[in-house]
Amino acid sequence: MDRIRTAPPRYWLVAVVFLFFFGLPTVVSSFVAGEWAQALVLAIAIMGLNILVGYSGQLSLGHGAFMALGAYTSAILANRFHMDYLVTIPIAAVLTGVVGFLFGVPALRLSPLYLALATFALAVVTPSLIKRPAEFTGGVRGILVAQPDPPAFISGAFTTITGTVMTSDQWIYYVCFFIAGLLFWLAWNLARHRPGRAMRAVRDAEVAAAASGVNIAGYKTMAFGISAFYAGTAGSLYAVSLGFISADTFPVSLSIQLLVGAVVGGLASIGGPLLGAVFAYFLPIEANQWVPSQTWLPDQVTSTVKNAGPAVSYGVILILVMMFAPTGLVGVIRSGYVLLNRRLRAASDRDTGQVPPDPQTV
Amino acid sequence: MQEFLQLVVSGIATGAIFASLALALVLIYNAMGLVNFAQGEMAMFATFIAYTLVARGVSFWIAFPVTLVLAFAAGTVIQRIVIKPVERAPVLTLVIITLGLATLVNGVAGFMWGYVPRSFPSPFSPESVDLAGVYIGYRDLSVIAVCGLVLLAVYLLLQRTTVGLTLRAAAHHPDASRLLGVQVSWMLALGWGLASAVGAVSGMIVAPTLFLEPNMMQTIIIYAFAAAVLGGIESPLGALVGGLVVGVVVSLAGAYIPNASDLQLAFGLLIIIGVLILKPNGLFGRAATRRV
């Protein structure tokens, strides 16, 4: 009991988040589970971007291109070579990781701004590159990805708990949840061990890190590789959760959406990508639905917002969120927690008359 | 040969369009070390203002300066409202805000004016000049000429005036500038105002050939970004040359890549990135120093 009480609050947080995501499909409808599956997919891709941008300090405006590569690898393997979709996911991830690693080599030569341009260029040309060779990629007609049915023992368990038959959307949700959990755990380990420290050292003081014997080129390209590995995994899951991919599935706006998620969530943190993904995924969907459906608002407001269209709501919300959380949602939560903690401690210190201990650094 | 020359000439004409917007990007970058992704949308919006004025019977020559003043004011106001509260935030936060701004301005323009393209009045004839079988339109020439004038103005402002010097000082050494009594924050607002006005010039001068609608600048901003970076991002002359180079490269790529003319942008960007790998400071950029 004592041990649990003294466990750092972040473990409690992880447990709550885990339970939330684990239980979600049992209380929401199938299509909502499908939406959250896609939010988790974005979380994986954003975590990859976070490793690159947040931890290693290199900018990418084109991670949608890596998602496209992962998605098409899986879709083509499953569709043309009739492989089990789940088997194609690691293949897509590794292939994309290798490509990302190779992309990272010339990227070393580029200053941050040029890297931004190079990756942006990649995102811009992705849809037209996908269109060929059309026999292979399906061209503009796209590829249908058959959504797998859940294995019997899992759907059986699901039915026992909820009393309803498990849909493929719900099964895919759990696949995404499992993989996202695994990759977040890996990222967390990476961040607090030697590679993470080395990457941050390179990011904050490149010359100093080199002087201390950190292999700068190695860590920078490695960050690109790992980042692309995450994006490739996400792409593969994106394809199966959507059931169809085509050139238009990977527009520039996807890469922008990922960057928005990474920054809004909070860079160089583990929770940030998850929060950022939920924000970046649901913002465009809710931007034109939430306000018009609010009955307590005056009719004139709702109809104006509706007529003005989703782009206006999207822009306003994004700007406001960034103004009030310039270091991301995680930054807000952190400072809120610190503030709360100080007050609570101060209160308990007054009760017991004890001197407050040094704030613990986790 | 004539075909080649025609491609180069139309490439230059198109490149001038990119250059005109790239100049605005360079100004903002000089003022605060940021690429403003909303620059194109702000230029489009300013052009709609000019269009509305002209449609109400105002002469083009009056609508033009009035729009410049309005665009300058709007740029300053935007900086005061959405940028100033977070001007010390990480640069990526500011980038995301400009992306949000781009979406917002685009949406508002769509709401107010719809998406049907409009023909924007031009004081220049739509005809073209014959240069020994190669043609260039008067309107294209006007874009090139205006680019040159804007370049000159920006150059004189940044290099030859106290305001320009203060502007650059505030951007590069904000703390030192503050110690010297410079109102750094207002300098940034001034930078936004100027960039917005330059963008408005760009919008009004290219609208007759691009046709005015909310998405007019959506692809142009990509090329302008590439042009500004190729030119060395801080150099106005670089932006102009970069724009023309991008225009010509993409034009030639569109004609000479066999069976893949649709990949002209991909090919053009590949060349630009190749150049940047070989010449890491851009065509006109200064070598960056790295701080420990």
Add this chain to the structure above:
Amino acid sequence: MGLKGPGLAGIAAGLLTLAACGGSAGTTTQTDVGITANSILLGTTNALSGPAAAYGTIANAENAYFTYVNNNQGGVNGRKITFKILDDGYNPAQTVPLTKQLVEQDQVFAMFSGLGTQTQTSVRDYLNLKKVPQLFVATGATTWGKDYSNFQWTLSWQPPYQGEAHIYAKDVLQNHPNAKIGVLYQNDDYGQDYLKGLTDGLADKAALIVDKEAYDVTAANPFAQLTKLKAAGVDTVFLFSTPKPTIQSLAFITAGLHWEPTIYLNSVSSPQVYMGIAKKSGAALKNVTSVGYIKDPTDPQWANDDGMKLYKTVIANCSTCNVLDGFNIYGVAVAYTMVDILKLAGNNLTRANVMKIASSQLNESNPFLLPGVKVTTTSSDHFPIMQEQVITWGGTGWSLQGSIIDERGSIK
């Protein structure tokens, strides 16, 4: 896992109750999900934001027609139509969750006039599996009618791009048998379908096409491609491009290249408003041919036409719609067909019956289409509109040439 409880399971089960178990038959009427005694719920996804936002007005125009029917005719047999419009930004990744939302959460009776080929392909399997009508998708890709046997819950409405291109092929063979054809096309399903239709239509004369150049939507203009076409000795240009590149091309051909080829425009880009802009930008517009099937609101020849008057009355119900925008009359016209089908279904307002009428029993005269063009489907033909008429530009406006050409049965 304390989140679970029988109560919550009950809610989940309730939410999961789907279309399939509809058909809560009243005393005399057969109905389905999305239909009540006084309402019909339809849903759509369209591009209200993003690069294709110009099309978004179609959904608003459709809504304007439904509003008109609700207010002036008391709805369809006493049922008022509610039309839920969601924005997918022309991105299939958004279309999928939004369509599932409309079907599973909002419980629409049918999806109506979803925009875009890739976006609508992304939900075709799903909607067919759920047996939800995917009626009159707003795209002219050939696949909708051609693959009807595999997807019997999906139909398009407008003439397929390939059928239109067949008409151009006929016209070129008849009027310019020795043409040197050059094609400018957008490298997506739209441009490629047109190109295929032209090639098929020319059949053994396909060698008349001496050059074809593609451009991407990210291109600032298609000038390089046009320069190439001129240099290849082309004397007949086909523009299979969206409105903006088409206007740019028309201006550049005259002013930029001093070139006077015969020009064929596709029907998407031929509304008079675009021709006006091209003219102001210096286009000569000599020997320009296109085809039409719908009345152009910018064309003065329809000023006193009853259909056009009705259109203007209808579109007044939409505050954001530009009356001169050709996309809006398209929206009103396709909504007109939808309402006709709902009327025909009468008291048998089930998804299956509506699909049956739409796919095989249509024979509608639509006041917004060119005189003589009918919306028709039979048990063996699932392309509702297959008649178009050649139009040529006479300097100030389009004039109809010859008679209506029927391309029914020409798409294999």
